[in-house]
Amino acid sequence: QITLKESGPTLVKPTQTLTLTCTFSGFSLNTNGVGVGWVRQPPGKALEWLAVIFWNDDKRYRPFLQSRLTITKDTSKNEVVLTMTNMDPVDTATYYCARGSTYYYKAFDIWGQGTMVTVSS
Amino acid sequence: DIQMTQSPSSLSASVGDRVAITCRASQSITPYLNWYQQKPGKVPKLLIYAASSLQSGVPSRFSGSGSGTDFTLTISSLQPEDFATYYCQQTYSTPHTFGQGTRLEIK
Numbered sequence: 001q002i003t004l005k006e007s008g009p010t011l012v013k014p015t016q017t018l019t020l021t022c023t024f025s026g027f028s029l030n031t032n033g034v035g036v037g038w039v040r041q042p043p044g045k046a047l048e049w050l051a052v053i054f055w056n057d058d059k060r061y062r063p064f065l066q067s068r069l070t071i072t073k074d075t076s077k078n079e080v081v082l083t084m085t086n087m088d089p090v091d092t093a094t095y096y097c098a099r100g101s102t103y104y105y106k107a108f109d110i111w112g113q114g115t116m117v118t119v120s121s
Numbered sequence: 122d123i124q125m126t127q128s129p130s131s132l133s134a135s136v137g138d139r140v141a142i143t144c145r146a147s148q149s150i151t152p153y154l155n156w157y158q159q160k161p162g163k164v165p166k167l168l169i170y171a172a173s174s175l176q177s178g179v180p181s182r183f184s185g186s187g188s189g190t191d192f193t194l195t196i197s198s199l200q201p202e203d204f205a206t207y208y209c210q211q212t213y214s215t216p217h218t219f220g221q222g223t224r225l226e227i228k
Contacts, residue, residue, distance in 0.1 A: 106212035
């Protein structure tokens, strides 16, 4: 069974750095074609793709946020970490991690449950 | 960035109806177009990948079609559990942008 689960703070202050961890099981990020990405969704709004990291350590970011985002992986721990600097109230959202693979043409076939992050002083 | 535009933004329909949701990309993305379903308070679910491939476990009343810049998600006979918000996503090039969503409501 493939699962992903996000963890991290539920509340951060403006200007702080957010660190989210995606812990997964049932697949390996060493497998050719596999990636783990992050998507967020502000309350009542649409999904927004943020970043992805692939099995070969290729990393891609949303250009508008690239200066604030860093994605890394630890294959020994089955973890992917997303950091976002200089948090702002507009970054309040549910953050999801999800698995993608070239088999599914890089679609996210399995998603974590999501974690709600509120940015407020 | 490739822009994804869905239409309509919202749609009212009845159980048993056939409905279609369209998604237009700002450039050709064949076949890297995916469809997701999201119910309120729930996690998005992959329905269709590569424009027309049905994800395992998804009912056959869902189908995807299209090429180039224009794509369609069709539900052949709406069931009560299909009332949700639907998103398209392109994975042709990063950022893998989503459409703004189509909210499907009960008439």
